[in-house]
Amino acid sequence: MNLRAIPDSMDPTTVGSIDTELDRVSREHRVRIRLAIESGSRAWGFPSPDSDYDCRFVYVASLDTYLSPWRTRDVIETPLTGLLDVNGWDLAKALRLLVGGNAVLIEWLMSPIVYRGDSAFRDELRALADEVADRDQVARHYLHLGARQWRLFGGSGSLKKVFYSLRPAMALRWLREHPEAVVAPMPLPILLEECELPADLVAAVRELTELKSRTREMGSGGAPAPIAAFIAAEFERARDAFPKTSGRDLARAKAATAAFFRQQTIVTATG
Known part of the structure; x- marks a missing residue:
């Protein structure tokens, strides 16, 4: 485990509690945590x-678990404690969702905040994601997620x-500009x-981000006009720019994800 990237802005006591919880999960569930990162607003x-502190991790279970005919859960969930939210996925689940177009694992791999992890594992999994993820499906994930939240906001509500x-809309814009x-x-x-x-737009986003960084309650109201126009326009463009795919040969x-999974289970069994 040679990855560790914790910004000074994060509370060291809380980070210590997360480290303790990850140690407990590894010990009690008999799994090897290959990557543990921060998700959510801190990483965004x-x-x-x-x-909240939203720690997410990818783990590999023991070889006995995978060779048993009796299925076990492929998610480890821990109780919410104060601001701590610590949960993880089995590598097999993460790979299935990646191939299916779910962008969550991709997000975890790109997080700038890392509690622990193996650099080779992350680099190889990033390369695998580039190889097997479907660009249009990943974009449609952002579109579905962001458009749903925009409908719930309804033009006015909590500015948070x-x-x-905004963030899914910006990811869609980035993908359009980086074909x-x-x-x-x-x-x-x-x-x-x-x-x-x-x-x-840039000025409005930075102003809203600065407001969020220094106040617990941002209040309610409509989104700043440049931001509202940008979000609506990007979601509309994305529907044509990233069409729904069907009949994709998987x-x-x-085969690539299966090979990676087998390699990692062997590494865990012999490491």
């Missing part, structure tokens, strides 16, 4: 003073919730920097 680059639509890429950066500030955007993707 727009935390509030009272934001604007970010739940050879499958995986978009995770932090909102990087998405802003790497896209060609109107100055008034043989190669399944």
Whole structure:
């Protein structure tokens, strides 16, 4: 385990509690945690003073677990404790969802905040994601997620919730401007920097981010006009730019992910 990237802004006591919880999960569930990262607003680059700590991890179970005819759960969930939310997926589940177009594992692989992990594992899994993930399906994941949140916002509501639509919309914009890429950066500030955007939009996003960073309650109201127009326009463009795919041949993707899974179970069994 040679990965560790914790910003100074994170509370060291809380980080210590997460480390303790990850140690407990490994010991009690007899699994090897290959990567544990921060998800949610802290990793996306727009935390509030009272934001939760959303630790997510990918684990590999013992070889006995995979060779048994009796299925076990492929998710480990721990009780919510204060601001701590610590949950993880079995590698097999993560790979199935990756091939199916779910962007969650991709998000985890791109998180700038890492509690622990193996750099070779992350690098190889990132390369695998680039190889097997379907660009249009990943984009449709962002579209579905962001458009749903935008409908729930309904034009006016808690300003915090604007970010739940803004970040997927920005990821869609980044993917449109980088047509050879499958995986978009995770932090909102990087998405802003790497896209060609109107100055008034960038200013509005930075102002809203700054407000969220220093207040627990942002209040309610409509999204700033440049942001609202951007979100609506990006979701509309994405419906044509990233069409629904059907009948995709998954043989190669399944073979590549199966080979990676077998390699990692052997590493765990012999490590």
